Amino acid sequence: MNRKLLDLASRTLGDTFAHESAPLSAEDKLRELAFNLWWNWHPQVLELFRQLDPAGWSETNHNPIALLKRIGPGALGARVAELSLENTVSFHYRRLQEYLRAEGSWCAVNARGLQAAPIAYFSAEFGLHESLPLYSGGLGVLAGDHLKSASDLGLPLVGIGLFYASGYFRQHFDAAGWQTEEYGHIDLGALPLRRPVGADGEPVMIELPCNGETLHAAVWMARVGRTLLLLLDSDVEANPPYLRELTARLYGGDEVTRIRQEALLGIGGLRALRELGIRPAVLHLNEGHSAFVVLERTRERIEEEGMSFDDALRETALQTVFTTHTPVEAGHDRFAAELVERELGWLRAALGIDPERMMGLGRVDPADRGEPLCMTVLAIRGSRRRNGVSSLHGHVARRMWQRVWPGRDEEEVPIGHITNGVHVRSWLALSMNRIFDRYLGNDWPARQSDCATWAPIAGADDAELWETHEVLRRYLVEFVRRRAGRPQLLDEHALTLGFARRFATYKRGTILLTDLDRLAQILGDPARPVQIVFAGKAHPRDDAGKKLLQQLLAITRDPRFEGKIVFVEDYDINVARHMVQGVDVWINTPLRPMEACGTSGQKVVLNGGLNLSVLDGWWAEGFDGKNGFAIGDGRVHTDPAVQWARDAESLYGQIEEQVLPLFYDREGTAPPRGWVERMKRSITTLAWRYNADRMVADYVRHAYLAAGGRLTSA
Numbered sequence: 001m002n003r004k005l006l007d008l009a010s011r012t013l014g015d016t017f018a019h020e021s022a023p024l025s026a027e028d029k030l031r032e033l034a035f036n037l038w039w040n041w042h043p044q045v046l047e048l049f050r051q052l053d054p055a056g057w058s059e060t061n062h063n064p065i066a067l068l069k070r071i072g073p074g075a076l077g078a079r080v081a082e083l084s085l086e087n088t089v090s091f092h093y094r095r096l097q098e099y100l101r102a103e104g105s106w107c108a109v110n111a112r113g114l115q116a117a118p119i120a121y122f123s124a125e126f127g128l129h130e131s132l133p134l135y136s137g138g139l140g141v142l143a144g145d146h147l148k149s150a151s152d153l154g155l156p157l158v159g160i161g162l163f164y165a166s167g168y169f170r171q172h173f174d175a176a177g178w179q180t181e182e183y184g185h186i187d188l189g190a191l192p193l194r195r196p197v198g199a200d201g202e203p204v205m206i207e208l209p210c211n212g213e214t215l216h217a218a219v220w221m222a223r224v225g226r227t228l229l230l231l232l233d234s235d236v237e238a239n240p241p242y243l244r245e246l247t248a249r250l251y252g253g254d255e256v257t258r259i260r261q262e263a264l265l266g267i268g269g270l271r272a273l274r275e276l277g278i279r280p281a282v283l284h285l286n287e288g289h290s291a292f293v294v295l296e297r298t299r300e301r302i303e304e305e306g307m308s309f310d311d312a313l314r315e316t317a318l319q320t321v322f323t324t325h326t327p328v329e330a331g332h333d334r335f336a337a338e339l340v341e342r343e344l345g346w347l348r349a350a351l352g353i354d355p356e357r358m359m360g361l362g363r364v365d366p367a368d369r370g371e372p373l374c375m376t377v378l379a380i381r382g383s384r385r386r387n388g389v390s391s392l393h394g395h396v397a398r399r400m401w402q403r404v405w406p407g408r409d410e411e412e413v414p415i416g417h418i419t420n421g422v423h424v425r426s427w428l429a430l431s432m433n434r435i436f437d438r439y440l441g442n443d444w445p446a447r448q449s450d451c452a453t454w455a456p457i458a459g460a461d462d463a464e465l466w467e468t469h470e471v472l473r474r475y476l477v478e479f480v481r482r483r484a485g486r487p488q489l490l491d492e493h494a495l496t497l498g499f500a501r502r503f504a505t506y507k508r509g510t511i512l513l514t515d516l517d518r519l520a521q522i523l524g525d526p527a528r529p530v531q532i533v534f535a536g537k538a539h540p541r542d543d544a545g546k547k548l549l550q551q552l553l554a555i556t557r558d559p560r561f562e563g564k565i566v567f568v569e570d571y572d573i574n575v576a577r578h579m580v581q582g583v584d585v586w587i588n589t590p591l592r593p594m595e596a597c598g599t600s601g602q603k604v605v606l607n608g609g610l611n612l613s614v615l616d617g618w619w620a621e622g623f624d625g626k627n628g629f630a631i632g633d634g635r636v637h638t639d640p641a642v643q644w645a646r647d648a649e650s651l652y653g654q655i656e657e658q659v660l661p662l663f664y665d666r667e668g669t670a671p672p673r674g675w676v677e678r679m680k681r682s683i684t685t686l687a688w689r690y691n692a693d694r695m696v697a698d699y700v701r702h703a704y705l706a707a708g709g710r711l712t713s714a
């Protein structure tokens with residue numbers, strides 16, 4: 001099947017360089033390398049692009065396509081020759097070809113039943129690289145990592161999302177420290193995206209009814225290793241101006257925009273697959289935004305197979321997998337009956353059901369006429385395999401949605417869990433990668449989900465590990481200084497704490513500021529210097545989150561903390577990469593159990609940092625007492641203010657009594673033994689489990705194989 005997807009991509013993208021018979025120029029090879037996001041997790045390929053134009057590299061936001069565009073087609077060949085890079089270009093081009101065509105992948109061996117037709121993976125966000133700002137946070141980055149691991153494992157998978165021409169916002173602050181949002185315009189000519197063409201030779205377009213008119217959307221295709229990503233874009237001439245704007249922004253606009261975006265994602269997404277001749281075996285809904293796909297697939301079945309609505313819905317549900325991602329109420333879209341009927345009455349009519357039946361699909365209590373349609377409930381009712389994203393979140397989700405199955409006990413609610421993981425090589429520093437190559441063997445990436453793979457790290461040379469980590473900390477310090485334009489910030493030898501995530505209130509990003517005198521004492525000891533790097537965006541309409549940011553920014557200007565507490569603006573994948581690679585300790589302070597999983601701390605593990613976290617999400621199952629540090633003991637007080645005070649006390653206590661003494665326990669110039677031991681324990685006990693290869697393999701074993709077995713046609 002992977003071969004089929006590759007051929008489909010070559011054919012529909014009209015690859016001129018896909019013909020192996022003709023000799024390819026270095027320029028062709030570079031173009032092909034640039035147009036597959038495979039470079040994203042192959043640092044040597046990125047290094048090649050950087051070498052072509054070192055000055056342009058950071059200006060183009062580390063984006064090979066933009067770099068090639070900047071150099072210009074005429075000058076590229078000469079540049080390669082001048083730098084004697086022909087062999088390097090050919091080497092990486094061959095590696096890509098070998099990767100794409102490799103036989104005997106994990107899936108070919110372990111999931112033969114999934115080779116016939118792909119998984120269609122729907123997500124409102126995809127976070128693949130900083131140059132493609134189609135994500136706001138963890139959900140999107142997870143989706144990007146899912147694609148990359150599916151590619152590495154040889155799982156045939158097509159991602160489906162929306163192309164937001166203005167992306168997510170860039171963060172700025174006004175003089176009062178209040179976050180402001182700037183929406184730019186993504187330069188399409190500088191992205192690894194192309195328009196696939198259909199059988200008629202024309203670029204594929206899809207359409208669906210909307211507001212009494214026809215909503216048209218273009219389809220963009222990106223290649224992510226062996227997988228494909230399709231992005232729908234309403235900014236086409238055939239649409240009236242207000243519909244051209246529909247996909248302009250991620251999570252922008254009101255509920256009308258949202259329901260239309262979600263209709264485009266789910267319904268339009270399936271239509272795009274159909275236009276391309278792709279009949280997915282499995283529909284995977286990454287969060288409820290795309291749940292309308294279930295109704296569109298049901299409609300197809302009624303139309304094509306003459307089924308009744310009930311039979312068609314049941315068949316569709318059997319092939320559908322739903323992953324829920326958050327206990328936070330605002331994370332679950334709800335639409336009123338009038339809005340649903342106005343926007344999707346056409347679909348309801350095609351399904352042959354009345355408005356009450358339609359609404360009932362998305363109501364906890366179908367008979368409750370006052371209840372809006374909740375996309376999560378629709379996704380639950382429209383799927384047979386459902387999961388939360390950590391063991392604890394599985395429990396929370398079962399409790400949260402228990403009422404959808406009246407009469408069932410909480411433990412019997414059919415929602416399981418598959419804990420999230422991160423795509424290792426996208427987050428791993430090159431120097432750590434080298435250490436792993438040496439101690440684990442070059443083929444460790446293919447064995448990363450095996451606990452035994454990581455055991456040799458326990459015997460790694462302490463000094464080597466420590467020195468590598470110290471260099472990574474220095475890179476982070478230099479990055480922060482460069483970004484802020486203030487070379488006097490931070491100390492490259494100080495214990496460096498990091499906190500970077502969305503500034504949603506439940507994440508409690510200001511908990512470290514609870515007792516400023518105590519914090520000043522911790523940060524004020526010249527014998528044991530400590531510093532903190534913060535980053536994060538608040539949702540544009542989350543004033544409470546913006547208040548936290550304002551408070552934090554004020555503290556960075558307090559003379560007691562100046563230069564020691566810094567805030568890096570405009571958190572994105574690039575900022576995240578530097579931070580997770582360079583910190584000593586990663587702080588995570590959600591109000592338990594609101595953090596369904598959390599993945600940034602998993603990225604830290606790989607790079608030798610330690611987690612200091614509330615026992616929530618993945619940490620509640622990953623912490624073993626010695627592989628990092630815990631805030632609190634897992635108990636929750638019903639009053640959030642009391643919980644805040646307790647967790648703040650525990651956080652300060654952990655830093656003062658555990659973190660600092662261990663980090664600064666040095667004999668002469670030797671590395672801190674106890675600390676390095678903990679780094680090793682963190683890697684050996686956590687890396688094998690909290691990676692996206694293990695996650696995708698779990699989806700294959702626990703969801704895709706069962707759902708894909710229902711396939712009727714390939």
Ligand SMILES: *Cc1c(COP(=O)(O)O)cnc(C)c1O
Pocket residue numbers: 136137138139141500501502571572573576577597598599600601603
């Ligand atoms: C990994 C990542 C996240 C998710 O982090 P959490 O721990 O879930 O908050 C969010 N944003 C970016 C840019 C990331 O890289």
